[in-house]
Amino acid sequence: MLQESSVDGSGSRFTPLVVAELAPDTNQETIAWLLSRIRDRQQNGGAELLVEQMGLGVAEEKENPNMFLIGASWQRLLAGAEEIGLFREYKDGSMRGFTCANKHNFKDFEGDGDSFLSMAECQHIIKHELDTLRAKDETHVPGHDSAKLYPGKSIVRRLQSKGILIQIFPLHENEELKRLSFSWYKRVKLSLQPLDEIRHYYGEGQALYFGFLEYFTFALMPMALIGVPYYLFDWEDYDKYVIFAAFNLVWCTVILEFWKRCSASLAYRWGTLSRKKAFEEPRPGFHGVLGFNPVTGREEPVYPNVKRQLRVYLVSVPFVLLCLYVSLYIMMIYFLMEGWALSVHAEEPTFWTEVLLYIPSIIYAVVIEILNLIYRYAAEFLTEWENHRLESSYQNHLVLKVLVFNFFNCFASLFYIAFVMHDMALLRQSLATLLITSQILNQFMEAFLPYWLQRRRNKKMTRKVQKRKTLDEKQLPLIEQVRLEADMSTYLGTFDDYLELFLLFGYVSLFSCVYPLAAVLVVLNNITEVYSDAFKMCSVFKRPFSDPAANIGVWQLAFEAMSVIAVVTNCSLIGMSPQVKAYFQDSDQQLIFWTVAVEHTLLAVKFILAFLIPDVPKHIQIQLARLEYESLEALKKRKMLEASELSK
């Protein structure tokens, strides 16, 4: 697969898949012990992987010598695939858990099976095997007395939390990456993204993100198409806006429900839908008094749930509320400043007062960005301090914190303009400004800036090794490739990408009845987003480990919550509009009664729709039921055979 194979200590050649970088000052005793544990046979509690120290490239004194290449034999990888519970297509077209015993019954298994697993799968398996490599009777890491161990503790996690293991990352495969980037974003085309190839190279989590991005873009197109005439013909009457908003609200529900079906189809095809989650290890930063895990019975740190709940409800929740209050306060100051600037400009308009008009917005934007940054750090610190046992629970709490604050920061000023100032023209203008500037900023910060930094780094590196050509045009030898990739930025997961989509969805849905063009802008943004995200994945970041996700997780919930809030905001905006008020001239009460009634009806329709549309398509439900039925029948048959043998 990679262009070069490495030679390990015992003389057998292997393909390096994963790189582990230890701190440059790591004790030789620690290294020897770690390597022996990684190489040891599984029966003896080892990982049975192949590992080798990488030689120094061009012998410069500043390079870290403790880089290790890790690989595995095909037999080992297949056994690992069974351990992690990989689902693959069976000969009869159904998806089944892979087992070595009947490997030849799987569709893509040919010969020895050395092309059965994708490189991303192999890397995921190696990561899993390393993560579950456990201490036996060591009380501490040899050579590092402070790094305590106890039987059953994951060695890699301890090395990570003590800073001995700096990073561990999978290697890119240049040939495949070139093919993928070509079919993905390098040629001008009118086709869909190559989701299966993305999944093959980056894993299911990434592929689901790109699938969602694409689905979302297509789903917004009807709204964008309907929105265009509103802009072109300058339709200002609220009758038409009401129709647009009603369509919008129902449409949002429908697309979110259908995405669930779509995601289930993808996850079924990729084998993650019915894959059982392995028992989750505590995350590296988790600490507590040594006790016994009630599920596994293994020794591990235990932290009382009550304490964590207290930290969440007595510290984190008040902190988030305080931040929201501060953000609100700053927004009010901004509106005051702007009012003041407007009045100064109105009194005696000069060039300087015109400049003054822009000052509040600029200050506000800068302060908001700074606040966002500080809050992000604070949220990470707090969530870390809450001491969650599982990575997934940590992530959920972090997402929730950041989500609420970002939602507030983005939309509070719009809510203020809409429901306190009642200024629809200003609302439309602010919405447009916010949407467009945030899109441009995002694209810049997300892709071009890191790319530019990366290019500079690359150039430095290539200059160092006295080669003039850039990374894209030539095949670097393995050592250079590893050094280059080790210096690339680490991709921190799909969090920020989903957050961006979530806020865009907010711009489209929350105030759709005053600014129908938002959908058009978001569709345009999403089309470029596909390219910039694809580019970012392929050229800017280290390859991430694949993540066998079955759905987009907590984001589905976030998008659904947004669509519920959208019903409320749109109904009240329409209820407040002068045209609607004109219908109910004699009675304000009647007007509000009808507004609330329509809102409740829409909400009820949303919930009924969500209830009526099945989350998993019928044919996949049948496939899953058949598998379950077959395994039950097989069990029954085996029991019957045993019974009849006993009775003989």
Next chain:
Amino acid sequence: MLQESSVDGSGSRFTPLVVAELAPDTNQETIAWLLSRIRDRQQNGGAELLVEQMGLGVAEEKENPNMFLIGASWQRLLAGAEEIGLFREYKDGSMRGFTCANKHNFKDFEGDGDSFLSMAECQHIIKHELDTLRAKDETHVPGHDSAKLYPGKSIVRRLQSKGILIQIFPLHENEELKRLSFSWYKRVKLSLQPLDEIRHYYGEGQALYFGFLEYFTFALMPMALIGVPYYLFDWEDYDKYVIFAAFNLVWCTVILEFWKRCSASLAYRWGTLSRKKAFEEPRPGFHGVLGFNPVTGREEPVYPNVKRQLRVYLVSVPFVLLCLYVSLYIMMIYFLMEGWALSVHAEEPTFWTEVLLYIPSIIYAVVIEILNLIYRYAAEFLTEWENHRLESSYQNHLVLKVLVFNFFNCFASLFYIAFVMHDMALLRQSLATLLITSQILNQFMEAFLPYWLQRRRNKKMTRKVQKRKTLDEKQLPLIEQVRLEADMSTYLGTFDDYLELFLLFGYVSLFSCVYPLAAVLVVLNNITEVYSDAFKMCSVFKRPFSDPAANIGVWQLAFEAMSVIAVVTNCSLIGMSPQVKAYFQDSDQQLIFWTVAVEHTLLAVKFILAFLIPDVPKHIQIQLARLEYESLEALKKRKMLEASELSK
């Protein structure tokens, strides 16, 4: 267990558990074939049960001779317990799926295990074995050419749908029943219901209903206690009503969420929480073109889903809406008639006009009862006609239809009084009248009327056999017991009981801010309801087959929907009250804005609470996780052993 054991054809004695009654004119060929299929060994596709024709009691010509007693050996029942996936307590305290291979590791398994299964479980197993007795190569039931069969068709279901099998029911066990009824309702006591004993005798579905009834009663007590001073001191100010309503709304959410936890605890203890549902057979009435089931691959009737959906959405839904319209229309006529009667009485009040005042209510009540009855038949007919493949889906559709109509019938007049007539005094009065009359009527119709009918039938029967004593006081011989029970009414499931609780919950929650005493009345009703329902189960009805339910199913959803509607009604009632209006004298808009804001906040709090309170208690989550972890580890260990054996 039963007082008498029967002798089957082969001379071995067995305890009869289940009775099957065939039509009196059934062909002897059919009977012989059926008996041989039931007795045949499992390897030959039989059910391997013991079965015997019951002799005629006192040789009267009018009795049906085709009554069959069915039982099974203990070995057969244990094997059946494994087949249905029974969960029982293991020696280490966890709940595990029963297997014959390690039966001695289960806690209650002693000696041969002849007291391991409760009688209800044995009867459930026999029912399951009979239901899954399938045709082999018969093309029709021997002796009945019109009763078509095809390989894999359930024989019992076909006999039922052709009217050859009249009924099949489990026998009561008089000793245990006497003990149960004593500890349940016959002695005056201040203790909880014996839920475990109820479950032991009637199965999990029944026990969960009684558990819910008890939980619901206790959960309403705080509301009842707070409601009493409102009645005693005649508190009429809305400040206090607002407090009561707010407490009420949050409380309703909390009790429903905690019921889920409570129900999970019960279901875990009873082993139904993690029990896998067996593959569901098509219901007896299901028809279609013969095809192949995509899940089992077996031949069975197939009915296109699209056709069913069309029937549901194009016929059933419009029909239900039409019925709601008719019901609304009748309600309007009632209000017109009442208004007319009032005006006549006001003009010149005489004795006859006073009588006239009551006439509309009486006519309305009678018409409503008739409508309810007709609607129930129509709903059953329509749901049957929709041709659902599964009993569960049939039940869900039926429940939904009946629920919506009953909700409408019960509460439409109250909604009309509250939100159109704005007459709070009349609302309170109507609420009280409806609540009290419906309670009295229900208790009468549900328990005393059937009991009286049953007594009359019993008397006739005992007079027939020239014995003067009643059922309760003596031990009837087996044959008489079977004849007596065959004539008892059939218990039609918990549907009507839950429906009654659901409507009571509506009376308490929907208008709680105008009539705080409702909770008191419902608590009192529930206490008598426990006794009348228990009495009904023990003395009026045939014993029902036990139903291994893990929760109260669709009713949880119905109660939650009611509590959401309650938020809307209570907030609008409070918003409309003169006292609240007085606060916002200058601006109607402000008033309604705040009402809506409070309502939305309450709804949001409900959803967040529902989200934050875990549905399954922590210790059960841990138990379930441990079981799953252990089975995964065991699998891994087995694979590892196999691999190391291969490598040797």
